[in-house]
Amino acid sequence: MIYMVGENVFTFNSGTEFSQMQRLKAFKRNGIEAKLLVRNYNRFLYRDASRAGLAKDDYINMYDYFQGVVGLERKKQELRLLDSIPLTKYHVVGIDNNLTTIDLLGRTIAKIAVMPETVGLVGSIDYFDWFGNKELTEFWDWRGFKSMEQNYNPDETVAAQKFFDRQGHVVLEIVHMNKNGKLAPTLWKLMNYHGHDYAFDSEDSLFLFFMNEITKTTPGLMISDRRTLDAPVKQVAHATGTIAYIHEGDLFIEGEGKKKVPNPIYDEALDEQKPFTAVFFATREQAKSLSGKWPHLTIKSSPDTFAEAQADNHSEPEHPHLTYIGRLFPDKHIADLIDAFEQVHQARPDAELFLKGYFSDDDYHHEITDKIHKKKLDDAVHLVNYSNDNHDILAKTTVFISAAKSEAFGMNSLEAMAAGVPVVAYGCLFLKNNLLINDQNGLAVDNMTPSNLGKAALSVLQDDQLYQRLQAGALKTATQHSEKAFVDEWKSGLSEFL
Numbered sequence: 001m002i003y004m005v006g007e008n009v010f011t012f013n014s015g016t017e018f019s020q021m022q023r024l025k026a027f028k029r030n031g032i033e034a035k036l037l038v039r040n041y042n043r044f045l046y047r048d049a050s051r052a053g054l055a056k057d058d059y060i061n062m063y064d065y066f067q068g069v070v071g072l073e074r075k076k077q078e079l080r081l082l083d084s085i086p087l088t089k090y091h092v093v094g095i096d097n098n099l100t101t102i103d104l105l106g107r108t109i110a111k112i113a114v115m116p117e118t119v120g121l122v123g124s125i126d127y128f129d130w131f132g133n134k135e136l137t138e139f140w141d142w143r144g145f146k147s148m149e150q151n152y153n154p155d156e157t158v159a160a161q162k163f164f165d166r167q168g169h170v171v172l173e174i175v176h177m178n179k180n181g182k183l184a185p186t187l188w189k190l191m192n193y194h195g196h197d198y199a200f201d202s203e204d205s206l207f208l209f210f211m212n213e214i215t216k217t218t219p220g221l222m223i224s225d226r227r228t229l230d231a232p233v234k235q236v237a238h239a240t241g242t243i244a245y246i247h248e249g250d251l252f253i254e255g256e257g258k259k260k261v262p263n264p265i266y267d268e269a270l271d272e273q274k275p276f277t278a279v280f281f282a283t284r285e286q287a288k289s290l291s292g293k294w295p296h297l298t299i300k301s302s303p304d305t306f307a308e309a310q311a312d313n314h315s316e317p318e319h320p321h322l323t324y325i326g327r328l329f330p331d332k333h334i335a336d337l338i339d340a341f342e343q344v345h346q347a348r349p350d351a352e353l354f355l356k357g358y359f360s361d362d363d364y365h366h367e368i369t370d371k372i373h374k375k376k377l378d379d380a381v382h383l384v385n386y387s388n389d390n391h392d393i394l395a396k397t398t399v400f401i402s403a404a405k406s407e408a409f410g411m412n413s414l415e416a417m418a419a420g421v422p423v424v425a426y427g428c429l430f431l432k433n434n435l436l437i438n439d440q441n442g443l444a445v446d447n448m449t450p451s452n453l454g455k456a457a458l459s460v461l462q463d464d465q466l467y468q469r470l471q472a473g474a475l476k477t478a479t480q481h482s483e484k485a486f487v488d489e490w491k492s493g494l495s496e497f498l
Helices: 015-029 045-051 061-069 202-219 227-234 284-291 334-346 362-372 391-395 411-418 450-460 462-480 483-494
Strands: 002-006 034-038 059-062 089-093 101-106 107-116 120-128 133-142 147-153 158-165 170-179 184-191 196-198 220-224 239-246 252-256 260-262 278-281 299-301 321-325 352-357 381-383 399-402 424-425 442-446
Touching: 002 015, 015 034, 015 411, 015 450, 015 483, 034 202, 045 059, 059 061, 061 158, 061 170, 061 202, 184 202, 184 442, 184 483, 202 220, 202 227, 202 381, 220 227, 220 334, 227 239, 252 442, 284 299, 321 334, 321 391, 321 411, 334 352, 334 362, 334 399, 334 450, 399 450, 411 424, 424 450, 442 450, 442 462, 450 462
Parallel strands: 002 034, 002 220, 034 059, 220 239, 239 278, 278 299, 321 352, 321 399, 352 381, 399 424, 424 442
Antiparallel strands: 089 101, 101 107, 107 120, 120 133, 133 147, 147 158, 158 170, 170 184, 184 196, 252 260
């Protein structure tokens, strides 16, 4: 068994989660036993995992495991049919589509929030004391049962959290107390687990216990895809091997005297005293470049993504569509994309730019929308909501454009190439030469400025022969990164550990 260890399947996933889930699906389709182990509590996990194309037996969540609900199917719970709120005693008043109150003797004792994206299903319930202070909240799982409740201090900070099984028994409790002057979780209590109670001082300690319980009956190889999970993964007692898979391209930050030093977030992954069985990178180039810096580690490479060429699905739009798909975060230099597109738009007023993804926060969202507005590009730049399926937008894309200055491989670029779309991007390590081959499947801009990026994009749009050559090259590149090639390379990389 191969266990891929992650934090969560999020509503908005990053490339790390996409890579992890894609690997899981490919392994299973090719006869390799694999399962995803995730740590974070997520009452929407069933919904989010289903949207990401995962079956309910593809993953085990730690909280689900201790709550005894792994693999539980969904059963809708209507808020007006709650056993705990008999309508003969309480008055249930619908305020709007999202909120309902529970009244008793003229006083609102609770408010029910409707489960997001549903009509009339219970999502959470806030209960209030005689003075209107919130004293408790019940959180309901997407599958239709009360999953967790929070008790509050007088200032409405969280005092404790209790997690329930399907029968309503408390199976886990988290206590919050002051720690270094700040209220935080300090104790995780596992209740009556196989007849015993256990106490843990951190969520990671509980997670290690969970992974040991899983691998006690079915040992396997552990792959840690998140640096936040490296420490517990390395300690799993029944692991047949441990691998840290590093998805990032640039592992270094500026230290004293502007000297480049390893980012501390990689300390556990790159620890030569207590090493992983192996550390994997997405490209041979990156693995080779780092082997000399950490000579006592076993450093290997296996791809973090694959794609299947879909040339027949691509249709040229009437006017140029430039597209970026991915995290809309500062480290992806979205502002550079706006500046580069402004230059394209001046020469091609019919061109449009589509930015699909989710923003890091509201401040950055406002920063980008303000920039678009100040450049008077509101009608030409479109923000597209995040979704798992990029087929439709890529089918109408002329050029994929990226201003990222650090890539471990370039998952979004490969997805574009598989749709027959040339890529114009900053020529950063380890995108350039490993995936983006200059003048073959796109243009790699070595002098990484918005002006040069805009010039490169414009040159592709203005030269039909160049465009057709790059499009053919993009499709050829995609065929070299097929699922079969992906699985074969992983089998080779893992052969000595299985």
